[in-house]
Amino acid sequence: MIENSNSEKKIKKNKCSSDNHNNHDHNHNHEDGSHDHGVIQEFLHHFPYAIFSVALSMIILSLLDYNGQADNLERSCSGFHMLFHSFHFLHILFASTGTVLTYSRFAKNPTLIKTLLIGTISPMIFCILSDVLLPYLSGYALGVEMDLHICFYRELHNVLPFLLMGVLNGLVLKSHHSAALNVFSLGSHFTHILISSLASLFYMVSHGFHNWYPQMGYVFLFLVIAIVVPCTFSDVIIPMYFAYKEPNKK
Numbered sequence: 001m002i003e004n005s006n007s008e009k010k011i012k013k014n015k016c017s018s019d020n021h022n023n024h025d026h027n028h029n030h031e032d033g034s035h036d037h038g039v040i041q042e043f044l045h046h047f048p049y050a051i052f053s054v055a056l057s058m059i060i061l062s063l064l065d066y067n068g069q070a071d072n073l074e075r076s077c078s079g080f081h082m083l084f085h086s087f088h089f090l091h092i093l094f095a096s097t098g099t100v101l102t103y104s105r106f107a108k109n110p111t112l113i114k115t116l117l118i119g120t121i122s123p124m125i126f127c128i129l130s131d132v133l134l135p136y137l138s139g140y141a142l143g144v145e146m147d148l149h150i151c152f153y154r155e156l157h158n159v160l161p162f163l164l165m166g167v168l169n170g171l172v173l174k175s176h177h178s179a180a181l182n183v184f185s186l187g188s189h190f191t192h193i194l195i196s197s198l199a200s201l202f203y204m205v206s207h208g209f210h211n212w213y214p215q216m217g218y219v220f221l222f223l224v225i226a227i228v229v230p231c232t233f234s235d236v237i238i239p240m241y242f243a244y245k246e247p248n249k250k
C-alpha cells in the first residue's frame with residue numbers, strides 16, 4: 001500500500017497540487033535572555049529540538065497514514081494540505097511574536113517602525129524557507145516532482161492576520177509582562193520548532209511526496225536541516241543582529 005510506483009506518485013502529486021497550501025515561515029520565539037552566545041551555539045541549542053520534533057512529526061504522520069487515509073489519496077492529500085496550512089500559519093504567528101520579543105529585548109533603541117519591519121520581514125522569509133522552500137527542494141533532491149505553493153504569494157489574505165496578530169502579540173507581551181510570556185519564551189524554542197517540523201512534513205506529503213515512507217531516512221535528514229537553520233535565524237540570529245547593529249543611543 002505504501003509502495004507507490006512513479007506513476008502513482010504523479011497521480012498523487014496531481015491530486016495534491018490543487019493548491020491550497022503555501023508556506024509561510026517559521027517563527028521562533030525566544031526572549032528568555034539565553035541568547036548571548038554565538039551563531040554556532042544557537043544552532044547547537046536548536047539542534048536537539050529539531051531532531052526530536054522531526055521524529056515526533058514523522059510518528060504523527062505515520063499514525064495518520066496508518067489510520068486509514070492512505071488508500072484514499074485525494075482525501076489524505078487534502079487533509080495534509082489543511083494540516084500544512086494550520087501549522088504553517090501557526091508557525092508564522094509564533095515566529096513573528098518571537099522575533100518582536102527577541103528584537104525588543106536586545107535592541108538599545110527599538111523604534112516601533114524597526115520592530116514592525118523586523119517582526120514581519122524576518123518571519124516571512126524564514127517561514128517560507130523552512131516550511132516550503134526547503135521541503136520543496138528536499139523532495140526534488142530525493143527525486144520527487146514537487147509542487148511549489150507559497151502562501152504569501154497565493155493567499156496573502158490568510159497569512160496577514162496571523163502575521164499581524166503575531167507582531168501585535170509580541171508588542172503586547174513586551175510591554176505587559178504577563179504570564180503568557182512564558183508560553184512564548186521558555187517553551188518557545190521547542191513549540192516553535194515542533195510546529196515548523198509539522199508544517200514542513202505536511203508540506204512535503206501534500207505537495208508531491210506522498211510516498212515518503214520508503215525514503216524516510218533521507219526525509220528525516222533533510223527536514224532536520226530544513227528546520228534548524230531557518231528557525232535559528234528567525235528566532236535569534238536576525239533579531240539579535242539588528243538589535244546589536246544599532247547605534248547605542250541611550
Ligand SMILES: [Zn+2]
Pocket residue numbers: 020021022023085149150151154155
Ligand atoms: Zn497556502
Ligand SMILES: [Zn+2]
Pocket residue numbers: 025026027028091095126127130192193196230231232234
Ligand atoms: Zn521557525
